[in-house]
Amino acid sequence: MSELPKTFDPAEIESRWYGHWEEKGLFRPDRPGAEPWTIVNPPPNVTGSLHIGHALDNTLQDILVRHARLKGKDALWVVGTDHAGIATQMVVERNMALRQQKRTDLTREEFVAKVWEWKAESGGEITAQLRRLGCSMDWANERFTMDEGFSAAVLKVFVQLHHEGLLYRDKRLVNWDPGLKTAISDLEVEQREVRGSFWHFRYPLEDGSGYIAIATTRPETILGDGAVAVNPADERYAHLVGKRCLLPIVNRSIPIIADEYVKMDFGSGAVKITAAHDHNDYDVAKRHPEAGIPLINLLNADATMSDNCPEAYRGLDRYVARAKVVADFEAIGLLDKVEEHVHQVPYGDRSGVVIEPWLTDQWYVDAATLAKPAIEAVRSGAIRIVPKTWEKTFFNWMENIQPWCVSRQLWWGHRIPAWYAEDGRVFVAETLAEAQVEAGEGVMLTQDEDVLDTWFSSALWPFATLGWPEETDISPSPSGEGFGEGNAAWEEQTSDHTPLPASSSPNPSSEEEGLRSLHGRYPNDVLVSGFDILFFWNARMMMQGIHFMGRSGQRPLIESVPFRTLYLHGLVRAADGSKMSKSKGNTVDPLVLIDRYGADALRFFMAAMESQGRDIKMDERRVEGYRNFATKLWNAARFCQVNGIGGSTTLEPPSAALAVNKWIEAELIRTVEAVDLALAEFRFDAAANAIYQFVWSRFCDWYLELIKGQVDDETKAVAGWVLDQILVLLHPFMPFITEELWHGLMPGRSELIVAKWPQPFARALDPAAEAEVEWLIRLIGEIRAARTELNVPPGTKLPMHVRDASDETLARLNRGAAVLARMAKVEAEVGQVTGGAAQVVVDEATFVLPLESVIDLEAERARLAKGIAAAEKERDALAGRLGNASFVERAKPEAVEKARADHGEKVAEAERLRAALGRLG
Structure with missing residues (x-):
C-alpha cells in the first residue's frame, strides 16, 4: 500500500481518473441480466459552453446514474448535443462575416456543408467540459440531433403526424424576429422594461357625430387596424357599439365592437384591434367573425412596411413609419396627447431586436390533441412530477395549450419534408421519391425551404436516441470484446454522424419487440430538467413519446411515457438572489470554480444546495468549504494509512466487541438508510447533508479521535470497513477523490465506480454500546x-x-x-x-x-x-x-x-x- 501524498491535488486526480474510466468503458451499460436503468441528458446546444445551470443539471443526473450503477443496475446515461438551429447558424454566419462573407453568397448546400465543418472543428467544447465535471455518460454512443439515424426519426414523426391530421400548415400569428428573419418560440423571447410613449389618437365616427379616442404604444400598426373594441360593461361607449368609425390616413371604415378583453380603466377604455400584428387582437378577431375584421400584414420580413400600407409608408423602417404616423395625425388635428409610458417590450434573446407578432404561413402541430394523454399520464401517476407543486402549473398550461409552430426560416436544421407542386398542392413524405410517387410522374416538385424547430426534434430524444424507428439495439463496442474496447474505431466509423451501429443480435420482427429489446430502456427511469423548460421540452417529450411509443393505445400508458419520473430543479442565481446575466456581470463560470476548488467541491455544493422547489444562491465560500471537506477526508484516510488501516475485504460490518466500534458501525448504517431514503425522494440536499455530517462529525471529529492510541486489529478492520463505505456513499457526489482513496487504501482492486452500494445490516446495531459512546x-x-x-x-x-x-x-x-x-x-x-x-x-x-x-x-x-x-x-x-x-x-x-x-x-x-x-x- 503506497502512502497517500500529504497534499490533496484535485486537478491531477481528476484528469487521470476520468481518462481511466472512459478508456476502460466503465460508463457503458455492460451487466447482462441486471435491471436496466436509463437516463437521458437534456442535450446542450452544440454551440454551447458549460454554464452554472449545466453544472447543476448534470451533477444531479450523475449522482443518480452513479448511484444506480453502484446499486447493481445496468445504468445507461444517454448523451448527445442539439444542433441548435438558430444559435449554430448565427455562429457560422458571424465567422463568415469576419471574412466579409454572407450566407447568401453561398448556395444552401454550401452553407450547410460549412456548418458541418464548423461542428467537426469546434462543436465539441461542451462535451469536453462535461467530462471535466465528471459526468459518467455513455460517450461511446454519443448522439447528435442531426445524425443520420436521429434525422430519420424526425422525418418519420413529421410525416406520420401529418398523415394523421395532427400536423398541418396554417396562416397564424407568430413571434417574428426581424433580425434573424425567422419565427421563434416563446422561450426565445425575453421581455424587457422600456421607457416609451403612449400616444392618444382620435378616430372620427362615420356618421360625423363625434369621435372615439384610442391609445397605443405602436402607432405604425394603426395602418392595419380592423376594428375598435370597448368593454361591454363600459357605459361611456355603450351607445357606440355597432357603429363604425373612420381610420384616419387610411380612410377605411371599421366597426366598433364590444369585448371583455378591454380594460375600462386603462388608457381611454377603447382599444384598436390590429389582428395581424397583436396576439390578443388576433384572438378578439376570431371571437367576432360577424365583424369581418381583416388580417392586414403591414410588415415585411425585415420589419419594413409592406405594400399593404398606404403608398407613402411602403418600404419605411417600422420606427420611421411610427414617427410619420404620429406626425400625420398631428397634421390633421387627431393627435390628442402623448404620455410617457414604461412597458414590457419583447426582444429576441439572440438577435437583440424587437420581436413582432407577424401573420405568416407556418407548420403547426395539434398540441391540444397530443396533450390529452400526457395530462392523463401525470394524473394517473404514470409520470411522477417532483416536486409535486409543479403539477398545477403543468395542468394549467397543458389544458389551455395552443397550436405549436414547428417551422423556422433557417438553412441549418431538419428541412421540412414537404414538396410543393406548381399548382399549390403539397406532398408530405420522408423522401422526394415518395413525394414524387404521390404527385405523379412529370410533376415538378420544390421542397419547403423551412426547417423544423429544434424543440420538435429534441422532443424525440428519449426514444430516437435508442435506435427508433430502426429496430436496433444499443450496440456493444465494435471489437465485440465488451464495452471497454474499440472506442477510437467507433468514433472513426461515425465521424459523419451516421446512426448507431446495429447490434450483432437478430433484429426483432416488430416495432413493439424492438422497443422491448432495447434492454428495457424505454420508458427512461427519470428525467432531470430545469423547471424553465417544463413546457418547451418536458411536456413535448411526453406528447411525442406517448403518441409514438403507445401506437394509439396498443401499449399501456405506463409503458408509453418517455420517463417515469420528471425531476424539476431550480435555477442557480447570484449570491443576492438576482438572476444571473452577462449584462449584469454576475455570471459564474463553473470551469473557473473547478480550477480553483476541484470538480468534487463544486458538485457537492450543487447537491447540498439543491432543495426541492427552491433556486440556488451561488456562494463561492460554500464551494471552498466543500473543498475543505474533501481535504478533511483526505487527511482522515492518511491517518488510517499511518495506523495500518486499509481497505476492507468484506461487505458486511466486521464483528466488534468495543463500544466505539459498535457505535461507528451503527452510525454508518443509519447514514446509509438516510441517504437511500433521500435519494429515493430526490432530496439531494438531505442526502449530501447526511453524508457530510457523518464524515465530518461522527467519523473524522469523533471516531478517529476516540480510537487514537488504541488501534487494535478489531479497530483496524472496523475503521477500514467504515472508510470503504464512506467512499462508496460519497462516490456519486465526489467521484474523483473517492476513487483515488479507494485505490490508495487497497491498490489493485476493481474500480470504485463499479463497486457495491452499502447495505443497512441490522445485526450491527447495539443500543447499549451506542448509548455509552x-x-x-x-x-x-x-x-x-x-x-x-x-x-x-x-x-x-x-x-x-x-x-x-x-x-x-x-x-x-x-x-x-x-x-x-x-x-x-x-x-x-x-x-x-x-x-x-x-x-x-x-x-x-x-x-x-x-x-x-x-x-x-x-x-x-x-x-x-x-x-x-x-x-x-x-x-x-x-x-x-x-x-x-x-x-x-x-x-x-x-x-x-x-x-x-x-x-x-x-x-x-x-x-x-x-x-x-x-x-x-
Missing part, C-alpha cells in the same frame, strides 16, 4: 465548552469530581478514563471540591472542575458579566430596529436579513455567556 461524546463536548468559555489554558489538566453518579455512569467513567484524559484533559478524582469551580451536568451526574488555582475567578466573572451586558445591549438595539416597521419596509431586503441574523447571534451569545457565568457558581 454518545454519553462519552456529550461529556467531552460539555467539558471542552466549559474550558473554552472560562478561558482555561488548553494544555492544563484538571481534576474532575463527580456527584450523584449512578453505578452505570461510574462504570462508563472507568472505561472511558483514558479517552477523557486525552480528549478533555481531565482525570476523575474522589473527594469534596472547595473554592470556585465549573460545573457540567450530563444526565443524572454533575461533574465539577476545580478552577481556584487555574484562573482568576473574579476577573473571569467580571469578564463574563461585561460580555453579557454588551451582547444584550446589541441584541436589544437590533430588536428595536427590527421592530420598526419603517426600517423593515424601506430598507434593502439584504439589510433586513443581516439585521435578523445579527440579532440571532447576539441572543445566542448572551445565553452562552450567561451559562458560562452560571457554571462558576
Whole structure:
C-alpha cells in the first residue's frame, strides 16, 4: 500500500481518473441480466459552453446514474448535443462575416456543408467540459440531433403526424424576429422594461357625430387596424357599439365592437384591434367573425412596411413609419396627447431586436390533441412530477395549450419534408421519391425551404436516441470484446454522424419487440430538467413519446411515457438572489470554480444546495468549504494509512466487541438508510447533508479521535470497513477523490465506480454500546465548552469530581478514563471540591472542575458579566430596529436579513455567556 501524498491535488486526480474510466468503458451499460436503468441528458446546444445551470443539471443526473450503477443496475446515461438551429447558424454566419462573407453568397448546400465543418472543428467544447465535471455518460454512443439515424426519426414523426391530421400548415400569428428573419418560440423571447410613449389618437365616427379616442404604444400598426373594441360593461361607449368609425390616413371604415378583453380603466377604455400584428387582437378577431375584421400584414420580413400600407409608408423602417404616423395625425388635428409610458417590450434573446407578432404561413402541430394523454399520464401517476407543486402549473398550461409552430426560416436544421407542386398542392413524405410517387410522374416538385424547430426534434430524444424507428439495439463496442474496447474505431466509423451501429443480435420482427429489446430502456427511469423548460421540452417529450411509443393505445400508458419520473430543479442565481446575466456581470463560470476548488467541491455544493422547489444562491465560500471537506477526508484516510488501516475485504460490518466500534458501525448504517431514503425522494440536499455530517462529525471529529492510541486489529478492520463505505456513499457526489482513496487504501482492486452500494445490516446495531459512546461524546463536548468559555489554558489538566453518579455512569467513567484524559484533559478524582469551580451536568451526574488555582475567578466573572451586558445591549438595539416597521419596509431586503441574523447571534451569545457565568457558581 503506497502512502497517500500529504497534499490533496484535485486537478491531477481528476484528469487521470476520468481518462481511466472512459478508456476502460466503465460508463457503458455492460451487466447482462441486471435491471436496466436509463437516463437521458437534456442535450446542450452544440454551440454551447458549460454554464452554472449545466453544472447543476448534470451533477444531479450523475449522482443518480452513479448511484444506480453502484446499486447493481445496468445504468445507461444517454448523451448527445442539439444542433441548435438558430444559435449554430448565427455562429457560422458571424465567422463568415469576419471574412466579409454572407450566407447568401453561398448556395444552401454550401452553407450547410460549412456548418458541418464548423461542428467537426469546434462543436465539441461542451462535451469536453462535461467530462471535466465528471459526468459518467455513455460517450461511446454519443448522439447528435442531426445524425443520420436521429434525422430519420424526425422525418418519420413529421410525416406520420401529418398523415394523421395532427400536423398541418396554417396562416397564424407568430413571434417574428426581424433580425434573424425567422419565427421563434416563446422561450426565445425575453421581455424587457422600456421607457416609451403612449400616444392618444382620435378616430372620427362615420356618421360625423363625434369621435372615439384610442391609445397605443405602436402607432405604425394603426395602418392595419380592423376594428375598435370597448368593454361591454363600459357605459361611456355603450351607445357606440355597432357603429363604425373612420381610420384616419387610411380612410377605411371599421366597426366598433364590444369585448371583455378591454380594460375600462386603462388608457381611454377603447382599444384598436390590429389582428395581424397583436396576439390578443388576433384572438378578439376570431371571437367576432360577424365583424369581418381583416388580417392586414403591414410588415415585411425585415420589419419594413409592406405594400399593404398606404403608398407613402411602403418600404419605411417600422420606427420611421411610427414617427410619420404620429406626425400625420398631428397634421390633421387627431393627435390628442402623448404620455410617457414604461412597458414590457419583447426582444429576441439572440438577435437583440424587437420581436413582432407577424401573420405568416407556418407548420403547426395539434398540441391540444397530443396533450390529452400526457395530462392523463401525470394524473394517473404514470409520470411522477417532483416536486409535486409543479403539477398545477403543468395542468394549467397543458389544458389551455395552443397550436405549436414547428417551422423556422433557417438553412441549418431538419428541412421540412414537404414538396410543393406548381399548382399549390403539397406532398408530405420522408423522401422526394415518395413525394414524387404521390404527385405523379412529370410533376415538378420544390421542397419547403423551412426547417423544423429544434424543440420538435429534441422532443424525440428519449426514444430516437435508442435506435427508433430502426429496430436496433444499443450496440456493444465494435471489437465485440465488451464495452471497454474499440472506442477510437467507433468514433472513426461515425465521424459523419451516421446512426448507431446495429447490434450483432437478430433484429426483432416488430416495432413493439424492438422497443422491448432495447434492454428495457424505454420508458427512461427519470428525467432531470430545469423547471424553465417544463413546457418547451418536458411536456413535448411526453406528447411525442406517448403518441409514438403507445401506437394509439396498443401499449399501456405506463409503458408509453418517455420517463417515469420528471425531476424539476431550480435555477442557480447570484449570491443576492438576482438572476444571473452577462449584462449584469454576475455570471459564474463553473470551469473557473473547478480550477480553483476541484470538480468534487463544486458538485457537492450543487447537491447540498439543491432543495426541492427552491433556486440556488451561488456562494463561492460554500464551494471552498466543500473543498475543505474533501481535504478533511483526505487527511482522515492518511491517518488510517499511518495506523495500518486499509481497505476492507468484506461487505458486511466486521464483528466488534468495543463500544466505539459498535457505535461507528451503527452510525454508518443509519447514514446509509438516510441517504437511500433521500435519494429515493430526490432530496439531494438531505442526502449530501447526511453524508457530510457523518464524515465530518461522527467519523473524522469523533471516531478517529476516540480510537487514537488504541488501534487494535478489531479497530483496524472496523475503521477500514467504515472508510470503504464512506467512499462508496460519497462516490456519486465526489467521484474523483473517492476513487483515488479507494485505490490508495487497497491498490489493485476493481474500480470504485463499479463497486457495491452499502447495505443497512441490522445485526450491527447495539443500543447499549451506542448509548455509552454518545454519553462519552456529550461529556467531552460539555467539558471542552466549559474550558473554552472560562478561558482555561488548553494544555492544563484538571481534576474532575463527580456527584450523584449512578453505578452505570461510574462504570462508563472507568472505561472511558483514558479517552477523557486525552480528549478533555481531565482525570476523575474522589473527594469534596472547595473554592470556585465549573460545573457540567450530563444526565443524572454533575461533574465539577476545580478552577481556584487555574484562573482568576473574579476577573473571569467580571469578564463574563461585561460580555453579557454588551451582547444584550446589541441584541436589544437590533430588536428595536427590527421592530420598526419603517426600517423593515424601506430598507434593502439584504439589510433586513443581516439585521435578523445579527440579532440571532447576539441572543445566542448572551445565553452562552450567561451559562458560562452560571457554571462558576
